[in-house]
Amino acid sequence: MIYTSIFDLINRHGSVRAYRPDPVPTETIETIVAAAQRTSTSSNMQAYSVVAVTDAATRTRLAELCGGQGHIAQAPVFLAWCADLARLERACELRGYAQEAGYVENFLIAAVDAVIAAQTAALAAEALGLGICYIGSIRNNTQAAIELLGLPRLTFPVTGMTLGWPAAEPPIRPRLPQSAVLHWERYGAEHDVELAEYDRAMAATGIYQGRQVPVPGKPGEVEDYGWTEHTARRVTQAVRTDLRQVLERQGFTLK
Numbered sequence: 001m002i003y004t005s006i007f008d009l010i011n012r013h014g015s016v017r018a019y020r021p022d023p024v025p026t027e028t029i030e031t032i033v034a035a036a037q038r039t040s041t042s043s044n045m046q047a048y049s050v051v052a053v054t055d056a057a058t059r060t061r062l063a064e065l066c067g068g069q070g071h072i073a074q075a076p077v078f079l080a081w082c083a084d085l086a087r088l089e090r091a092c093e094l095r096g097y098a099q100e101a102g103y104v105e106n107f108l109i110a111a112v113d114a115v116i117a118a119q120t121a122a123l124a125a126e127a128l129g130l131g132i133c134y135i136g137s138i139r140n141n142t143q144a145a146i147e148l149l150g151l152p153r154l155t156f157p158v159t160g161m162t163l164g165w166p167a168a169e170p171p172i173r174p175r176l177p178q179s180a181v182l183h184w185e186r187y188g189a190e191h192d193v194e195l196a197e198y199d200r201a202m203a204a205t206g207i208y209q210g211r212q213v214p215v216p217g218k219p220g221e222v223e224d225y226g227w228t229e230h231t232a233r234r235v236t237q238a239v240r241t242d243l244r245q246v247l248e249r250q251g252f253t254l255k
């Protein structure tokens with residue numbers, strides 16, 4: 001794939017969930033991480049690390065820990081993007097200080113650094129013709145993932161990411177109308193019409209094929225299952241409810 005501009009690259013993004021078995025050369029992974037390292041970082045603290053996993057047995061185990069997602073075992077590389085205050089702990093030790101890592105702010109600094117670096121890596125990978133898919137499910141069994149990857153105190157896997165050569169072009173999912181996410185000067189009211197429009201756009205992709213739901217208040221009538229239904233069901237579930245304890249064990253006490 002040849003991209004004509006950065007916007008072309010961005011607009012063609014689709015998460016890749018089917019990969020060819022070909023390995024990604026070590027130098028290519030290093031090139032991608034070098035790009036990620038150019039990302040802005042809070043006070044230049046660079047409070048993140050990434051663990052690149054290529055070992056097949058470890059990837060298979062990660063796939064199990066992440067809810068049995070087959071594409072994780074299939075992709076030749078798994079990148080675990082971690083909030084990391086451990087390096088700063090070392091800097092403090094070297095200089096005779098005690099790090100204050102216990103506030104929500106300290107974790108947020110590291111988590112934000114990790115995810116914006118991850119997204120730069122995603123764009124760099126896509127520019128090289130590789131595909132990626134973020135794997136939030138690394139937090140399904142966070143403690144086991146921490147042990148598998150040998151993550152020390154003051155690190156935390158914020159998100160995973162599969163990386164490899166796409167087996168096929170991924171579908172490009174429509175996004176919400178811009179008026180739903182862009183507010184001028186002050187936060188404005190949501191308009192249901194935008195959500196209805198988006199329901200239709202997402203239903204038209206076929207992603208929710210065959211699913212229909214009753215129309216509220218109109219017995220016997222059904223409507224296409226769309227983004228509002230799908231997402232409302234998603235956010236009604238309490239998920240990954242152990243994270244506060246895991247964060248505390250890792251030294252992020254979130255005061």
Ligand SMILES: Cc1cc2nc3c(=O)[nH]c(=O)nc-3n(C[C@H](O)[C@H](O)[C@H](O)COP(=O)(O)O)c2cc1C
Binds near residue numbers: 013172
């Ligand atoms: C933080 C984060 C976590 C995600 N976790 C997963 C995951 O565990 N498994 C998966 O298949 N996709 C995952 N995704 C991909 C999203 O489902 C995907 O980005 C979204 O549906 C939009 O589709 P697109 O990326 O193809 O445009 C994740 C995305 C993000 C940003």
